[in-house]
Amino acid sequence: MTTVTPVAGQLCAPRTYSHSRVQLFRFSAVSWNSHRIHYDAEYAALEGFPDAVVQSTLHGETLSRYALEWAGPGAALESVSWRNRATAVAGERLTWSATVRTVEPCDEGTRVTLDVAVHKDDGAPCVTGHVGLTWRAARTSPSAGSSPAPATS
């Protein structure tokens, strides 16, 4: 286990994933979101989308969950914000990426801000934003003992 503290400019290991139609339906169901573009591909096509559309709030979950996984045990979400720039749909290959923006001490230990984004396969940004995390004072390196491996930029 290393004891390296993240530094501004450090790249986090990217994560590649996709959301299935079933996941979009289930997320709409649990979040009581009946907007048809998220689970009715036929209706989504009427609005010009090639398949069911990924919910904005599901993007928010992805942005923050991968950030917390990168950070490893002891990290807590302090804030997350994002702007939707392009629509993502079911089955589309997406990539989460992040760069450490700031690192500073705080009452809880260390506060880290990440610039985060989700990109489409062609490199176009789908969602961009920021995630704020805090760690307890005695923390070790981001992702120590967890997956994915820490960035090595």
Added chain:
Amino acid sequence: MSAVLQEVLTRARKLIGQWESEDCGVLAVKEFCRYAAALNDLDYIRTARAQEAAGEPVVAPALFLAGTLSWEDGPAENELRPDGLAARESPCTDGLPVRQVHGGQSVRPVRSPVSGMRVTAARSLVSADHRHGRSGEFVLLGVTTRFTSQDGAELMAVDETIVVLDGVPDAATDEPTGVTAA
């Protein structure tokens, strides 16, 4: 600006600054676990159920409150807009031929919501602006929601934007499948 978007803007500006409170109910572990399941987070479910079995309070998934679009029981299907949204999720657009997408969100957790806690959401329209983008003109609505527990403690602050575009697809004006016209 189109007449439809002008109407949205006019309605919205009358609502800015008016707060509405909504009872989100008493938070339950079942809700947390189903939310986590939709995210394929089985670790959360295992931990939450173990804590529940031990009689410990269970903390909600971090974005559970912000991720839930609506806390109302919900209208019947024939009262939904053609795009499936309820009036509550579609402020200022009742009866208007518009499409909507989410512009983005800013979430600041303050205190962790736990099972057994009764939560209230106070919501207000805070801005309404006419904009031009790649897909043409639209109205950008800003909405703020503050979640509090029954003791008045702030749990989470959420600021979000809703993009309202003119026009609905022709076929969407048909009644949704399974709906009997009122």
